[in-house]
Amino acid sequence: MTILRPVQYRVKTLLILILLVTRATSANGQTEEAADTAQTDNFGWLAYPYVFMSPETNLAFGVGGIVYFRFSPEKTVKPSSITPSGYYSINDQYDVTIIPEFYIGKKFYIYSYFSFGRYIDKFYGIGPGSEEIGNPDYAHHSLVLQVNLQPQISEEFRAGLYARCLFRTITDPYTNPYIIQGAVTGSEGGTSVGLGGVIAWDTRNHRFYPSDGHLNELRAVFYSKAWGSTFDYNKYELDLRYYHSLGEGDLQVVGGQVYGVFTFGNGPFYDIAMLGGKTIMRGYYLGRYRDNALLAGQVEYRTRLFWRIGLIGFVGAGQVMPKLKEFRARTLQYSYGFGLRYQFDLAEKIDVRADFGFGKGTSGVYFDVQQAF
Secondary structure, eight states, X not given: OOOSSOXXXXXXXXXXXXXXXXXXXXXXXXXXXXXXTSOTTOOEEEEEEEEEEETTTEEEEEEEEXXXXXXXXXXXXXXXXXXXXXXXXXXXXXXXXXXXXXEETTTEEEEEEEEEEEEEEEOOOSSTTOOOOSOOEEEEEEEEEEEEEEEBSSSSEEEEEEEEEEEEEEEEOTTOHHHHTTOSTTTTOEEEEEEEEEEEEEOOSXXXXXXXXXXXXXXXXXXXXXXXXXXXXXXXXXXXXXXXXXXXXXXXXXXXXXXXXXXXXXXXXXXSEEEOXXXXXXXXXXXXXXXXXXXXXXXXXXXXXXXXXXXXXXXXXXXXXXXXXXXXXXXXXXXXXXXXXXXXXXTTTEEXXXXXXXXXXXXXXXXXESOOO
């Protein structure tokens, strides 16, 4: 349930109930034990419903899952996956997301993202010092289409094209002062159409649970009225990840990540750099702080306790700013927390996770498939 616009659940009123977890056997009808030790060309899936309550959604009901497989029987070919998810809340919010991610042999990588829904979001203004306001809510409909095509240049390097379309309609500003007054770009919604490229250097020893290697990715996307965008702006993203095993195997792993977003031009307030979410700076509402630039980092310790149960702990720091040169250590936000893991596929090392994050006067709980990074 990896979502570009992550849904967050604050601890104060959170009620997460895992009702069911099912795991498919391999395509040839093997038992669970046999499937866990079977060849890596097996087909598998997981489905799980859940219930949660938060200030953003009120009581909500969701379902998530993952389907994973290989296009080649070779063990060295990374597994592909399709990750669907969706939820509906009693205050009429909903989200449907599908994320296909394909490794076609050793020559091509395709990442796609499709999402639509109605959301009650929050906007506190722009800048690292944006203050709490009593009426940050606003409602919108959003549709996101994204495609990332990366031919494999060598065993470790790939590069390709990136396209993204974001359609947003502000359906109700409620009493949010910034949106009612039209004080920010995008206060009436709009269309963002971006074209660009991406370069990746990937030496991870495993896709779903790496214990060695790194993944470094640089993405540049250009949004222009020339190809249908309402706004003209450029967006650059840098994602650096490193993994190291403490001892033999993957019983204890340390992972680190540095993540940066840098926007230039006249981007809408809902598509500039935003701090928070379920992948980095867990504990902060996504977009609680936003500006033209974001720089954040985190370190996570992962261990297997017993059977299929794992435990993680993490610390992070980050901040938004108008320009990178205006970064100041004294304005950093900090996050920390822990999480539980259940490994439902031993062969592919795929986890269901529940993370509990804490920040300065804020907290969050995140439920998902796969690791945070």
